[in-house]
Amino acid sequence: MNPLGEFLRSRRGVIRPQDAGLTRYGERRRVSGLRREELAQLAGVSVSYYTRLEQGQAHNVSDEVLDAVARALQLDGDERAHLFVLARPGRATTGRAARSHTTPPALHQMLAMMPDVPAMVLGAATDVHAWNPLGHALLAWHLDEAPNMSRSVFLDPRMRELYADWPGKARSVVAYLRMAVGRYRGDRRVVGLVEELLSRSPEFAGMWAEHPVSTCETMTYDMAHPVVGALTVNQHTLRLEDTPDLMLVTFTVEAGSPSAAALRMLGGIPRRAPAPAPPPRHSVTVP
Template identity: 45%
Template structure:
């Protein structure tokens, strides 16, 4: 993926969402032919020259300092995830590294995952690949063992599988979260060819993905609540937390739970009673990513 283009489009979309009154600058004056702040207005707020900011936005600024990036981030009122994304995109390409070997789920994380027998949990990696799961996650979200390894990907499930709109009552929210997370991954690994291929396939296959990808929103959710529609149990509202692997910043365990004694907790108990272990697939181990 083109890092300079990503940086250009990200900064332009962040400028477009701001108005002079939003940043306490009053009216800069002059007719406004485009929404948001002009480059010269943003440069003034960030304390840099217009020429320098223009080169930064166009991806032509070399060795830009963290202080300048922080000043631009503050002027644009970026949140923590957006600020991190800006720093990732603005780093010189000479220090970027492509992802190495396929991610492997270590025995400790695999053991922790399978110990969560009464709540759904799965492990997600680079490009939102689904690397491992327990039986309840397989029953609630998707029959992961039945999918080809290349299709075990959350973005593919959300945008290319029609069943996802039945599974998630708040599908638009789930779709936005998915794209925002994928954007963060693109900032961390702009030179990942498999990520570029995935984005291309999603863009061709889903008009919704194209629409949301063009927004350049980034947001890494660590906790929240998600609603599911189960064909037998109806709607379930589950709380979730995202726990990052200590030895791999691109690997996260997603854990869903419910308040004790709640209706959702009773529903999960029923779901567990309906769950049967899948037939092992010795030719294609589900705990390893082949992407």
């Protein structure tokens, strides 16, 4: 397995020569993306060196070369950071197992001080370590125990009903897990979660093969909540310096909006025992 090569090939395959400023003279191409020699030309490195890089055989790659490759591949900020992590598995400070297994008291206090804002603390593998009542009611109203959020999105039928654009939400989960596999390369929970989803969800496997990458720090989702109806939430993910392996995730709504009214209503409804899960709908086909 060569994560760096997989990533480079996936990005090279989606850039058309004309989009990279290369002139085409009507030649027939077997692939729509860039060839290795074309990418090497754009990055200003030799074909043999780029080939070794893609094969995971180039060591001690300089910042200048990685920056040149990132520019040639037209990577965004998250993708560039991911490239650096994958290219330097021994030097990346984040290339290790996540170490935070308990939530510090300060984060529990923070959750308690936000009774009107749905919030939760997630670990590196997206297990819910803690949440406030409104976060519980918004995202797992039907569960008594805190779930793994990535597993829920792909394997819990209610999540398909909750998100109006379920494929978009699912793709953001995959994009985060791609980052997490590189960042927490030694964490068996992260790797095990990905392996489980690859084996149990064809949709996850299809999206995983596309190699999306994103920290997903700020996202907006339209929801169809079974208790309070439609609402639009803005998801914000914060990483704290003292606990870099934990994420504080909050969900805000526009003040005075119907979504705000729905959230206030949700906060005032006592929780009931979970109802039986509905039968799954037909799966969403990933192109």
